Amino acid sequence: MTQPTSDDCPRANGMPMLGLGTWQNEDPDQCAESVRTALETGYRHIDTADLYGNEAAVGEGIRQAEIDREDVFLATKLWHTDLSYEDAIASAEERLDALGVDSLELLYIHWPTGSYDPTETFRAFEELHDRGMIEHVGISNFERDGMETAVEHCDVPILANQVECHPFLPQEDVRATAAELDIEVVAYSPLARGAVFDSEVLTDIADAHDASAAQVSLAWLREKGVTAIPKATGREHIEDNWNALALDLSDAEIARIDAIEDVEREVDPDFGPWN
Numbered sequence: 001m002t003q004p005t006s007d008d009c010p011r012a013n014g015m016p017m018l019g020l021g022t023w024q025n026e027d028p029d030q031c032a033e034s035v036r037t038a039l040e041t042g043y044r045h046i047d048t049a050d051l052y053g054n055e056a057a058v059g060e061g062i063r064q065a066e067i068d069r070e071d072v073f074l075a076t077k078l079w080h081t082d083l084s085y086e087d088a089i090a091s092a093e094e095r096l097d098a099l100g101v102d103s104l105e106l107l108y109i110h111w112p113t114g115s116y117d118p119t120e121t122f123r124a125f126e127e128l129h130d131r132g133m134i135e136h137v138g139i140s141n142f143e144r145d146g147m148e149t150a151v152e153h154c155d156v157p158i159l160a161n162q163v164e165c166h167p168f169l170p171q172e173d174v175r176a177t178a179a180e181l182d183i184e185v186v187a188y189s190p191l192a193r194g195a196v197f198d199s200e201v202l203t204d205i206a207d208a209h210d211a212s213a214a215q216v217s218l219a220w221l222r223e224k225g226v227t228a229i230p231k232a233t234g235r236e237h238i239e240d241n242w243n244a245l246a247l248d249l250s251d252a253e254i255a256r257i258d259a260i261e262d263v264e265r266e267v268d269p270d271f272g273p274w275n
């Protein structure tokens with residue numbers, strides 16, 4: 001199989017639909033190397049957050065890859081303690097400093113809790129957008145009501161809602177609401193943090209394609225129009241996930257995955273809006 005190139009990666013409203021996650025990629029040298037390896041493999045979308053403590057390493061990896069900055073779609077997130085108007089502006093400035101960039105393609109509200117206030121928080125995000133510090137506004141872990149409120153309060157279009165999404169948490173309601181509101185869905189934990197490898201349905205389909213269960217989950221998400229940001233540390237996993245772009249599932253295989261009834265939520269803090 002020839003490895004897909006960055007041009008083979010579909011885009012959703014300009015956002016590359018396969019990106020690299022970096023949560024818990026904490027060793028700075030390792031994290032920079034993962035980011036560089038991903039960019040050299042063809043990835044053009046990198047996901048981080050203030051919470052992950054690795055923004056400096058992510059920025060370093062981007063510089064090491066020697067890829068034009070404008071070709072990289074870089075996303076980070078503000079923590080929920082920093083969502084008042086003043087704190088959001090200050091934290092966004094810190095994010096740019098830590099990453100060593102002049103602007104971001106996407107800045108998310110990480111969770112709708114803590115100091116999140118739709119009026120104040122989006123006032124800050126609109127200002128960041130007007131100042132050219134962020135190209136797009138994002139939300140994360142928002143459910144139906146939260147998405148509707150966000151759209152009412154934000155004068156800048158909201159590009160994406162990043163939520164946990166995989167075959168054991170297909171997020172039909174979030175996906176339907178997002179489609180109604182013209183918001184893209186970005187799947188975090190798209191490999192269910194490893195649980196995809198224990199699913200007979202996914203490993204069965206993988207075997208039929210000489211693929212991995214990770215690739216099957218990522219191909220299924222792509223079929224649903226969902227962007228995915230699997231976290232991978234070393235070259236082997238980074239390339240395996242990238243090669244999911246070359247895997248096409250049949251309608252029968254997609255239906256088999258759709259029929260999975262096991263429900264598993266991997267990221268479930270008390271402050272999640274579903275709790």
Ligand SMILES: NC(=O)c1ccc[n+]([C@@H]2O[C@H](COP(=O)([O-])OP(=O)(O)OC[C@H]3O[C@@H](n4cnc5c(N)ncnc54)[C@H](OP(=O)(O)O)[C@@H]3O)[C@@H](O)[C@H]2O)c1
Pocket residue numbers: 020021022023024047048110140141162163187188189190191192193194212214215229230231232233234236237238240241267
């Ligand atoms: N917005 C939010 O609240 C939120 C919450 C959670 C995550 N996220 C974002 O979403 C990203 C992805 O989610 P996640 O990290 O929770 O989980 P994930 O991507 O579902 O799974 C990551 C795990 O799968 C392993 N893996 C990756 N590719 C593999 C492959 N091809 N074969 C075998 N194992 C493989 C990784 O191992 P190695 O590391 O050893 O490669 C890691 O242990 C995060 O890194 C973060 O950027 C956002």
